[in-house]
Amino acid sequence: MKKYDIAIIGGGVLGNTISYWLSVLYDLKICVIDKENDVAIHASTRNSGVIHYPFYLNSKTKKNFARAAFLSHRMWKVLAEEKKIPWVQGGTIEIALDENQHKTLEKYMIWGKENGLTEDEISILDHNQIKQKEPNVNCYSGLYCAKEGSTNYSLLTHAVKELSQKNGIDFLFNHNVDHITELSDETDIIFSDKSSLTSKFVINCSGGNSLDIAKKFGLLEGYSDLHFRGEYWVANTDIANLVKTNIYTVPRYTEFPFLDPHWIKRANGETEIGPNAVPVDSPESYDSFIKDIPTVLSKITDIVTGSAKKLLLNPEFISLVSKEFHSSISKTAMVERVKRFIPKVKPENFPKRGTSGIRTPVISPNGKFVSDMIEIDGKNSFHIVNYNTPGATGAPAYSAFVIKRLQKNGILDSSIKRKNAIWDFDKII
Numbered sequence: 518m519k520k521y522d523i524a525i526i527g528g529g530v531l532g533n534t535i536s537y538w539l540s541v542l543y544d545l546k547i548c549v550i551d552k553e554n555d556v557a558i559h560a561s562t563r564n565s566g567v568i569h570y571p572f573y574l575n576s577k578t579k580k581n582f583a584r585a586a587f588l589s590h591r592m593w594k595v596l597a598e599e600k601k602i603p604w605v606q607g608g609t610i611e612i613a614l615d616e617n618q619h620k621t622l623e624k625y626m627i628w629g630k631e632n633g634l635t636e637d638e639i640s641i642l643d644h645n646q647i648k649q650k651e652p653n654v655n656c657y658s659g660l661y662c663a664k665e666g667s668t669n670y671s672l673l674t675h676a677v678k679e680l681s682q683k684n685g686i687d688f689l690f691n692h693n694v695d696h697i698t699e700l701s702d703e704t705d706i707i708f709s710d711k712s713s714l715t716s717k718f719v720i721n722c723s724g725g726n727s728l729d730i731a732k733k734f735g736l737l738e739g740y741s742d743l744h745f746r747g748e749y750w751v752a753n754t755d756i757a758n759l760v761k762t763n764i765y766t767v768p769r770y771t772e773f774p775f776l777d778p779h780w781i782k783r784a785n786g787e788t789e790i791g792p793n794a795v796p797v798d799s800p801e802s803y804d805s806f807i808k809d810i811p812t813v814l815s816k817i818t819d820i821v822t823g824s825a826k827k828l829l830l831n832p833e834f835i836s837l838v839s840k841e842f843h844s845s846i847s848k849t850a851m852v853e854r855v856k857r858f859i860p861k862v863k864p865e866n867f868p869k870r871g872t873s874g875i876r877t878p879v880i881s882p883n884g885k886f887v888s889d890m891i892e893i894d895g896k897n898s899f900h901i902v903n904y905n906t907p908g909a910t911g912a913p914a915y916s917a918f919v920i921k922r923l924q925k926n927g928i929l930d931s932s933i934k935r936k937n938a939i940w941d942f943d944k945i946i
Contacts, residue, residue: 524547535916582890583628600672641659746874750789756788
């Protein structure tokens, strides 16, 4: 049986950045475990690619998450420049469609400044100023963030993986965690093919599967999760440059994790609209067909017996779900949402579907969506659950925060042995 000092479950952007910090700061035997055949197969690739800046994050309740996004912006840019990965900083406008939504933008402006942004980086524009900047956008007002743009998080994650491998990290692919046996000072991880390994400490950052992994450690038993597929449509060349800036809208329903429609300028030059939020059976259901029957049956059981049952008794939630299904089936329904702020778009302008992705919000025992990330310690483990947007943007700095936490808890030695690194750990901390 292979033995490791630290095993990281999850080969996405978070698992890779954590592995990188460990590889440059410590001489330990470390592995990254993933059930797929490579890193970044799921959310780390299947996302909008937007480089977020934390103007919309509550500066008090999401302070660490906002700080991570703020610091990581420069960190990702350094790596992108060194590895020649696309980085397009075209800016984002978050628009308000009425006076009430405008008040939300004023709140964002306060949060943005408290999160470290300057007046050169964020500003509120009125209707006329928006028209001067983007003549084809129709809105009441907007908050313009010059620092936002687009990149390719899949390429960035692969670049981090290569750096970690050079520093001696093992990557174990096609390893699906079946069950866990916790001993007094180590953990046995048994995989579905009956192979196994032992690790003194385990870090769980497995994205849409993170709650399921935590439960294998006997944690968060009263919690459930649901999976929502977000779908996009790609604009044809006739209208791709109708608007040259990313356009977001103030959320309509803050209680539910439905993403309002965006106009996204991707780093590869394409323009997309979306997403919706269609409930699906697993964190890998990227099309309309059910492929994994055991996962479906497990999820149905979880809904019937778990906290999700209370959510499904909420009539407003059910109404929203039905609308999202309609927008999935009907391209016209999605385009009609976008026409509210870009009136010139038509269904025929979007001939093909874009890349779909899955968002997996966690539901508390009382049947409410958990708005914040969950960090929980096990006997010989640490779990990061409900790590959502802007998770890809903030991963490099947040991973450094994780290392610092493990140092404070005595899991990692605070006396570190530095190798050459592309990022400065001390400066981040």
